[in-house]
Amino acid sequence: MDAYKLIYFDKISSTQDQAYDLIASGSVKNRTVIVANTQTSGRGRFKRNWVSRPGNLYASFIYKIDEHNPKIAYSVGVAVAETLISFGITPQIKWPNDILVDGKKISGILIEYAQNFVIIGIGVNIANCPKIKDYKTTKINNFTDASVSDVLNVLMKKIDKWTRCDFKLVRGRWMELAFGINKIITYHGDSFELIGINETGALVLRKDTKYILTYGDEISI
Numbered sequence: 001m002d003a004y005k006l007i008y009f010d011k012i013s014s015t016q017d018q019a020y021d022l023i024a025s026g027s028v029k030n031r032t033v034i035v036a037n038t039q040t041s042g043r044g045r046f047k048r049n050w051v052s053r054p055g056n057l058y059a060s061f062i063y064k065i066d067e068h069n070p071k072i073a074y075s076v077g078v079a080v081a082e083t084l085i086s087f088g089i090t091p092q093i094k095w096p097n098d099i100l101v102d103g104k105k106i107s108g109i110l111i112e113y114a115q116n117f118v119i120i121g122i123g124v125n126i127a128n129c130p131k132i133k134d135y136k137t138t139k140i141n142n143f144t145d146a147s148v149s150d151v152l153n154v155l156m157k158k159i160d161k162w163t164r165c166d167f168k169l170v171r172g173r174w175m176e177l178a179f180g181i182n183k184i185i186t187y188h189g190d191s192f193e194l195i196g197i198n199e200t201g202a203l204v205l206r207k208d209t210k211y212i213l214t215y216g217d218e219i220s221i
Helices: 015-025 072-086 148-163 167-177
Strands: 005-012 032-039 057-064 092-094 098-101 104-114 117-124 184-187 190-197 203-207 210-214
Touching (some): 015 032, 015 104, 072 098, 072 117, 072 148, 092 167
Parallel strands (some): 005 032
Antiparallel strands (some): 032 057, 057 117, 098 104, 104 117, 203 210
8 A cells, every 4th residue: 555645735725635745737636635833714615615724634635546436425424433432532413514522513624626626624622622603613622633744644444444344344443432422403494304324325214114325415413
């Protein structure tokens, strides 16, 4: 397995944007990680602002791929959760891309594609956590002392492990770590029971005897 190539910036608009630029220039290699101390235009899903103060991990992992793989989101979610577990923290994975601790957001994941690469953006609150309206947040240093490099080193190993696992193992671990399983959630304005994910990676919801499968829609828990 090739070693990672790390590219570090003190300040950058967005590690995801920098990843796109490198791919467009043709100068990027498989297993490249772009890390920034701060981001001026960090973003999550649907281009939501990601507050990026110093002391947290802001990274974009770039991998060469043969085809799009929607299941990779589960592998990465488990990898981030397992990274937190290695620091003695008990996380849960909230569909589709958040990691929670005690019901508070500690990490977010953004997966995008460019040419024949997948770009996996990961933000982890380590030294500080932003105040977000209607959304509680927390940080690793509320529980234990850890540096950005400590977290990144473990995360790289966990991503390597879980992206190479059979999806059956990933699915089983994701279900163990999932937030809201067998709870009532809101989907498109209606109430459903959250059952889990199936073997193709679809989220399974149930209302009475009716089952719904969804791949990318957001739910409210």
